[in-house]
Amino acid sequence: MGRATKVVLAYSGGVDTSVCIPYLKEEWGVEEVITLAADLGQGEELGPIKEKALKSGASVSLVENAQESFVKDYAFAAIRANALYENRYPLSTALARPLIAKLLVEAAEKYGADAVAHGCTGKGNDQVRFDVSIAALNPNIKVLAPAREWGMSREETIAYGERFGIPTPVKKSSPFSIDRNLLGRSIEAGPLEDPWTEPPEEIYAMTKAIADTPNEPDYVEIGFEKGNPVSLNGQTLSGIELITQLNEVVGKHGVGRIDMVENRLVGIKSREIYEVPALLVLIQAHRDIESLCLTADVSHYKRGIEETYAKLIYNGLWYSPLKAALDGFIDQTQERVSGTVRLKLFKGNATIVGRQSDNSLYTPDLATYGAEDKFDHKAAEGFIYVWGLPTRVWSEKTRG
Structure with a gap:
């Protein structure tokens, strides 16, 4: 892993990312943790999240409104590409990760941090998206992933947080x-x-x-x-x-x-x-x-x-x-x-x-079957002969 003294942590306000703050300091010897929460239009008030980070031991708690860039630079690029993973999923969550990685790297540069961190586990896609994007933007910065390595169950994670004043989350009525x-x-x-x-x-x-x-x-x-x-x-x-x-x-x-x-x-x-x-x-x-x-x-x-x-x-x-x-x-x-x-x-x-569209290539007088049809029907016969010639030759040569 390598030692880091000042770390910028991607922060959501949840259990894992909150526990990452004392864990980085106590277990991995990090001296200062700066948290960064990205407002990508998730619809929740980020003020309490900012306060929670400070109470959990962060020295600085950043909240970045990146909605405009998220739409213009990431979502619109995916729309222009008609990007659907496995022809179904339009990458709504995946598109956020390279932007958060960019914000982390920029904050690390601004605050003189020698590492960035995230709370991803070892089973998901997001750890890959963060690690690879960060490496592309700054190959020299360390990437720390405590939740991938600490081996604690959810109950153990909550108990660890309680030792450092992180409140037990309200019992989740939803398992999702x-x-x-x-x-x-x-x-x-x-x-x-x-x-x-x-x-x-x-x-x-x-x-x-x-x-x-x-x-x-x-x-x-x-x-x-x-x-x-x-x-x-x-x-x-x-x-x-x-x-x-x-x-x-x-x-x-x-x-x-x-x-x-x-x-x-x-x-x-x-x-x-x-x-x-x-x-x-x-x-x-x-x-x-x-x-x-x-x-x-x-x-x-x-x-x-x-x-x-x-x-x-x-x-x-x-x-x-x-x-x-x-x-x-x-x-x-x-x-x-x-x-x-x-x-x-x-x-x-x-x-x-x-x-x-003013740029439409659809030509009504070629497409129509009405009296105004301008398509040269006689040209079709010669076209079909040339187009079908390889198939005809193949058929003649292969017919036993």
Whole structure:
């Protein structure tokens, strides 16, 4: 591990990260612990978290509002890439980790810390995302992960904290582990560890059950400029406002729930529940406006790298050379991806019902079957002959 004297700790206010403060000092000889809590739109008051860190032994307790960067630099990049891990999960939690890693490294530089720390355990993906992102941003800084090494059960962790004045948490009536930010919620553990068990309705907070959704549909129009969502129903909004408003209206119609068994990077399968109303619909709409604005070869090639892009994010490689190279390609493809997509929200479905763009490659007088058809039907015969020639030759040579 190596000795560290001043450490910046990623801090959530929970049991593990609170106990990390005295543990680092008492067991690992750290002289000073600075905590950093990132406000990524999780919707909770961070003032008490700041106070709790100081009471738990932190010398400085930082709270950074990083919502704007989270949306503009991370969420929008994923939307432009249509990034869905295993073609389902839009990476709402994973996207937060490289940003928190960046904040940790910046705080360490500002305060002269020789290490950063996090409270991740050894079974999850987040430890990889933090460690690799930090190494990419500053390969010389130490990364400490006490919860990965201390070997304490939850009860032992709580008891350890009590010795240093960290209050016992109010008994959790919920057995679920929940992570939330502006982009959505991830829910795991407890009864959900059985993949046969239906998720109870109580776990959801951003999306309504179908039975409770309105009996009339809502229509929303999402405007894009160069691949970025910029307006809702004709009103230009900041990224934070757009996602906040879209979360509400989409969630109201029961859209945005994902229940999946995913493959974690550390080699195990995990049953995960996600609520991602706005993000899921934005990727759906973005992919649709691309179908209007991109040529067939660009569109097909881009689909091929989108899975790679999603894996890079999921696997903690946000700051990797391959990710940077793919960003260059994706940004180039988005130059003409501007327009509006219209969706109908109703009873758990978000259905695209219209799209328009000044950069549309859709040509009505070529597409129509009406009298105004400009397509040269006679040209098709020669095209088919040339196109099918390799198949015809192959058939002639292989027919016994």
